Amino acid sequence: MTGFHDFFINSNLEQFHDWKEESVELNTVILDASSWGELKRKITQNREKADILAFKGGDEKLNRKAVEEPRLDVLLHPEKNREHSGLNHILAEKAAENYVAIGLDFSYLYHSSRRDLVMKDWRKNIKLLEKYNAPYIITTRAQKSYQLRAPRDLASLINELGGSGQKAVKETPSKILERIKKRKNPDFVNPGVDEVKE
């Protein structure tokens, strides 16, 4: 599949497979924080140097804060270690508003002892995200070659859970890449604010 991007894999794997995608050269930072203050500080520290800034979700309050933060690009596995899916209609709406993509983590699903529960959460989240037109992506987070999966197969998994596979593996990642290009533009000030020269 051309135009496929998986931002959270080991970049050596991409070169090994000769994908020749733009995502090879990207600097991806995945943040982990236990409080909003810590997360805010880490975002400020890493935003300048990182192309893609992701946050490992799972905490109810931090999930909410993450989707309200336009400086973040991806919120990974909001359903992790939770009894419910980690998203609701408000969070989905905020994610769409601030363009924070929800990351469906394939490695979390694959290594989970209760795949049925994870897929139940994915199905619920995808339904909400589709309703509010919020972005979502799927990532394998592969560090080794045997953890990689074919993009069409990943897309099929999303399709089976009621979402759009094309959107998850292709459309949203390419929009994120566009945002990165825009951010690197010298006229860029803040999300939604550009300097206009007369």
Add this chain to the structure above:
Amino acid sequence: MMKHLPPTLRRDHRYLKISIEADESKNFSEAVQIIKYAVKDFAGEKGLAEVQPWLLKRKFDESNQQAIVRINKDYEGLFRASITLAKYKIITLECSGTLKSL
């Protein structure tokens, strides 16, 4: 002998070339079990009956660990989703509606 079904009423197939990546090389019967259990784990017995995966023995390449699976045309997505969550890494290399073009 019962009369053959006319072509329009026959089941449509999809042929997928797959590659199995495991530590030890798998023989044909092991490959059949891997595919069958992958679909059964994900889609259940009903799903297995719908997908109807069938490994072609004469096309099985044990040295490269590649095989061709014939499935029901309407359930290609379900089959692909099933093999992503299989015990071993299975990836689809090619997909076609006819065996000749693979």
